[in-house]
Amino acid sequence: MLDDERRADHQTHFALAVVTSEPHNTERLRELLTGPAGMTPDGGGFNPHEGPAGRTVLYFRTGGTAKGWPRRLELLVDGHDELLATHLRSTEASRPARPLPEPPAGEEATRRMFEMLTGAWTTQALCTAAELGIGDHLYSQPATSAELAMLTNADPDLLHRVLRYLASLDVVRRDGEQWALTGLGMTLRTGALRDVARLYGGIFYRSFGSLAHSVRTGENAFAHALGLPPFDYLNEHPEQARVFHGAMAAGSSWFSGVPRAIDFTDAGTVVDVAGGHGDLLRHILKAAPAIRGVLFDQPAVADAAREELEKDGLLDRCEVVGGDFTERVPEGGDVYLLSRILHDWDDEHCLKILANCRRAMPETARLVIVERPIPTDGTPSLAIAWDVHMAVNNLGGRERTDEEYRRLLRTAGFDLVDIRPLTLDMAVLTAVPAGGS
Structure with missing residues (x-):
């Protein structure tokens, strides 16, 4: 013994x-x-x-x-x-003082914790509905579980059980033997948040599985889970890149608020730096018919953006330029846009991007930044969760407070002169060259 x-x-x-x-x-x-x-x-x-x-x-x-x-x-x-x-x-x-015993968790607290712990189930159920196109099928007309199973080539019994789960989440509702979309379920249609569900239940779901590893080691969770840094992975997996860009466009319902928050009518040329497929720039060009645009992004992304701009008949007013914003950006614009770009990078890379914009800008130009700032007064905000998301799915990515953006801009030679709120806790930050107006 x-x-x-x-x-x-x-x-x-x-x-x-x-x-x-x-x-x-x-x-x-x-x-x-x-x-x-x-x-x-x-x-x-x-x-x-x-x-x-x-x-x-x-x-x-x-x-x-x-x-x-x-x-x-x-x-x-x-x-x-x-x-x-x-x-x-x-x-x-x-002996240390004995802490008072914690009161036993009540039923409501236990239920709430179960709801949070099973959030992964919710994500995967929504992703499955998005992959099968349930939102599109039910938008056309209500259908039974068996009919949806035939349309989606799915197992009837398991699909029925998933639909019942989605009904408990108010995504679908049951009318007799048929299922119909709710207002919430409408967001899972193509062109709405379908690609967002596929992205969050796909590669981002896998990357968040390495969050504990990332917290322990400081290593990037996405690279640990999928073997490559985020943008390198997307470059090598074009189908996932299409879902990603579709999700970025679909998750931008607040884009329409930017031309209302900022007056672009007096801008001769708006340069959208790393503008993706041009979703925000299209809103601005439509709101201000007299201005011209320059969309600047990686060559492969720029080619896809050119097709989207052509569909809207905007190519005659918008030049599409391929390049790397960590090296240079097009010169001579009156307004430079950085929409959801700085939160992808650590401070060092942000300063490099901002410095490239500063060199390209005339003294009279404006810099318009669209981000989701973290509130410092305890106000609930999507930015709190998205800050963790940026750490998981970007190398050095993070959300920042207004003051942190102010300091970054000051270091790069800008003065932050205006902040205006948008929907979904987004905001438009306007900066000018230091000493300008």
Whole structure:
């Protein structure tokens, strides 16, 4: 038993009997243990039934784990030793105050925790509905589980059970044997948030599975989970890149608010830096028919943007340029847009991007930044969760407070002059070259 306790490091202890009759030896031995030996008083007592005069025991403990050193030690002294009272007082003084016990979690708290812990199930159910195109099928007309199974080539029983789960989330509703879309379910249609559901339930779902690894090590969770940094992965997986860009466009219902928040009518040329497929720039060009646009992004993205702009008949007013914004951006614009770009990068890369914009801008130009700032007053905001999302799915990505954007801009040679709110906790930040107007 002793060998087993030692192997498992369980309550290894020694007992020492003090047999000297010289006065104060026990006290000196106690001082040796609590001083140089680094042990802590750990209780004790007097047993009148041990030996002719009874026996005093003084307990000591240590956090040491060195091989051969006890976790606990006992001093055994014949008789009722007067050191016992002092030892017990020292024991109480050395013990941390006991916290009040937490009240047991109520049913409501337990239910709420279960709802949060099963959030992954919700994500995957919504992603499955998006992959199968349930929103598009039910938008055309209500259908039974069997009919939807035929339309989507799915298993009828399991699809029915998933639809029942989606009904509990108010995504669909049941009318007799048929399913119909709710207003919430309408957002899962193509052109709405269908690609967002596919993205969050797809590669972003996999990347968040490595969040704990990322928190422990500081390494990027996306790269750990999928083997490549985010943008490198998208470059090598064009189908996932299409879903990604579709999600970026679909998740931008607030784009229409930008031309209302910022007056572009006096801008001759608006340069959209890393503008993706041109979704925001199209809103601006339609709102201000007299201005021209320049969409600047990586060559492959720029080619796709050209097709989208052509569909809207805007190519005659918009030049599409391929390039790398970490090296340069087109010169001579009156307004430069950075929409959801800076949150992808750490401060060092942000300063490089901002410096490239500053070099390309005339002194009279404006810089318009669209981001989701983190509130500092405790106001609930999507930015809190998105800040973790940016850490997981970008190298150095993060959301920032207004003041953090102000400092970045000041370092890059800009003055932040205006902040205006948009929907979904987004905001438009306007900056001008330092010393300008």
